[in-house]
Amino acid sequence: MRDVAVVAFSQSPSVRRETDCNEVEILIPVIHELRTNAGITNEDVDFVCSGSSDYLAGQSFAFVSGLDAVGAWPPVCESHVEMDGAWALYEAWVKIQMGYAELALVYGFGKPSMGDLPLTMALQLDPYSVMPLWPDAVSIAALQARLLLDDGVVSERDMAEVAVRDRANAKQNPYAQVKGDFSVDQILADPYLVSPLRKHDCSPISDGASAILLAAGDRAKDLCKRPAWIRGIEHICEPQDLGVRDLKRSRSTEIAAEKAGVRAGKIDVAELSAPFTHQEILVERALGLGSETSINPSGGALAGNPIMAVSADRAVAHATSGPCLQQNLICVLEG
Amino acid sequence: MSEEVSEPIEVLRLPVELEYQYTAGKSASRFLRGLQQGKLLGQRCPVDGRVYFPTRGCCPQHGVPMAEEGSIELPDVGTLVTYSIVRVPSANIPLELPYVTIQVLLDGADTVMMHVLGECELEDVHMGMRLEAKWKPEEEWETSVGNILYFVPLDEPDAPYESYKEHI
Ligand SMILES: [Zn+2]
Numbered sequence A: 001m002r003d004v005a006v007v008a009f010s011q012s013p014s015v016r017r018e019t020d021c022n023e024v025e026i027l028i029p030v031i032h033e034l035r036t037n038a039g040i041t042n043e044d045v046d047f048v049c050s051g052s053s054d055y056l057a058g059q060s061f062a063f064v065s066g067l068d069a070v071g072a073w074p075p076v077c078e079s080h081v082e083m084d085g086a087w088a089l090y091e092a093w094v095k096i097q098m099g100y101a102e103l104a105l106v107y108g109f110g111k112p113s114m115g116d117l118p119l120t121m122a123l124q125l126d127p128y129s130v131m132p133l134w135p136d137a138v139s140i141a142a143l144q145a146r147l148l149l150d151d152g153v154v155s156e157r158d159m160a161e162v163a164v165r166d167r168a169n170a171k172q173n174p175y176a177q178v179k180g181d182f183s184v185d186q187i188l189a190d191p192y193l194v195s196p197l198r199k200h201d202c203s204p205i206s207d208g209a210s211a212i213l214l215a216a217g218d219r220a221k222d223l224c225k226r227p228a229w230i231r232g233i234e235h236i237c238e239p240q241d242l243g244v245r246d247l248k249r250s251r252s253t254e255i256a257a258e259k260a261g262v263r264a265g266k267i268d269v270a271e272l273s274a275p276f277t278h279q280e281i282l283v284e285r286a287l288g289l290g291s292e293t294s295i296n297p298s299g300g301a302l303a304g305n306p307i308m309a310v311s312a313d314r315a316v317a318h319a320t321s322g323p324c325l326q327q328n329l330i331c332v333l334e335g
Numbered sequence B: 001m002s003e004e005v006s007e008p009i010e011v012l013r014l015p016v017e018l019e020y021q022y023t024a025g026k027s028a029s030r031f032l033r034g035l036q037q038g039k040l041l042g043q044r045c046p047v048d049g050r051v052y053f054p055t056r057g058c059c060p061q062h063g064v065p066m067a068e069e070g071s072i073e074l075p076d077v078g079t080l081v082t083y084s085i086v087r088v089p090s091a092n093i094p095l096e097l098p099y100v101t102i103q104v105l106l107d108g109a110d111t112v113m114m115h116v117l118g119e120c121e122l123e124d125v126h127m128g129m130r131l132e133a134k135w136k137p138e139e140e141w142e143t144s145v146g147n148i149l150y151f152v153p154l155d156e157p158d159a160p161y162e163s164y165k166e167h168i
Helices: A023-038 A062-069 A085-097 A117-124 A137-150 A156-172 A184-188 A217-223 A251-260 A277-287 B026-036
Strands: A004-011 A047-051 A078-081 A103-110 A192-194 A208-216 A228-237 A269-271 A314-321 A327-334 B040-044 B071-074 B077-086 B099-106 B113-117 B130-135 B148-153
Touching: A004 A023, A004 A085, A004 A217, A023 A062, A023 A103, A023 A208, A047 A062, A047 A085, A062 A103, A078 A085, A085 A103, A085 A208, A085 A228, A085 A314, A085 A327, A117 A137, A137 A192, A137 A277, A156 A184, A156 A277, A208 A217, A228 A251, A251 A277, A251 A314, A251 A327, A277 A314, A277 A327, B026 B040
Parallel strands: A047 A078, A047 A103, A269 A314, B113 B148
Antiparallel strands: A004 A208, A004 A228, A103 A208, A228 A327, A314 A327, B040 B071, B077 B099, B077 B130, B099 B113, B130 B148
């Protein structure tokens, strides 16, 4: 295994609706800032990988225009995943492991405010028997939450506590979208959005972009005083059919955490990117995190796009994809 | 007792319809608003000075943001770089057949624009022709490239091949 580290990071604020800029214009300053801060030029980068969704953009091959922000002449070695940027990071990590790259630029961007996000998400369900019913993403998550509540796996109060914690943490994050001090009793008095989920149980819809620079070995040490070394990275996918999965736990997170070596030492910080409060609880339990870990100091997905963990000795970052935590990625970082 | 056998389902029709509210973006909006005033706006790359037409937020070669101050107005005259005579109808193009699609390099620009040629016999179309835009009446201008009806030949000597060969 080669030593690979995150050496630079930049992001746009998470906003509910970006009215002036198109998707690429959200990304342009983010990549520019990343390269400027890291003191590198395009010629230094030997692999570029992006994560975005044509379904969110509403046009095919939308990610190609994102390359404008990178600058693609002379031709660059480039790839794209139709997923969250975390999976683009995984691909870049593999590329570096294989010896095909030393320095990789990874970015993710999306402007879901252009369409109807909960409905667009229905397209990732089984296309023959489930998707034609057009169950929106919030309703699907609500069914899972109902199962957890009925079986006593979580309570509505547990869920509200997660929201209160994340929103309070997000006050420290200038890029977060939903933040502030709330009390559990106060938000539990709110009406249901889609029973048993209230508004605070759901992550906001965010337009935004973020970018990361990954470097191998000595290259990382040259570029950054304190690189965040990737000590383990793994992603596991569960079956698409909701009926064949155990929705009361996140098996894929458990397996990914095991393979990535989460339990090999104390975790100072964990950034969990779960779009619903009950799912964040499942991820937290699957990772086996205890009181020694600070969870979501950025506010996590429930406050907007999460930032990668910073200023910790040992941190774990999580990303999810698909309905009801279908696929999960775990990354263990050491400073 | 006989079991009822139904026809197997072989085809399932599942229409998908999603609505999007698209934003042209800051740079494209600047270009379109310029068109509404009869202006053709390009943008200069701060690294090598190349002029992109239309305006865009970023130089796609160097990946550097192009600020609004880099916008420059281009003349509505240019050189025919290449062309194609179209004799096959398309559903969304209402032009009368045959017509000539062209790529025009506006004077001062480093990228070509696509349009159609008018007021020219087919046998007279050739690379290097000097052209000028034929605009709709001003009261009909909107935020659209359609404000230019077509390009027409200028009574000028052809541009030398060297001046546009990079853009073919
Ligand atoms: Zn340039």
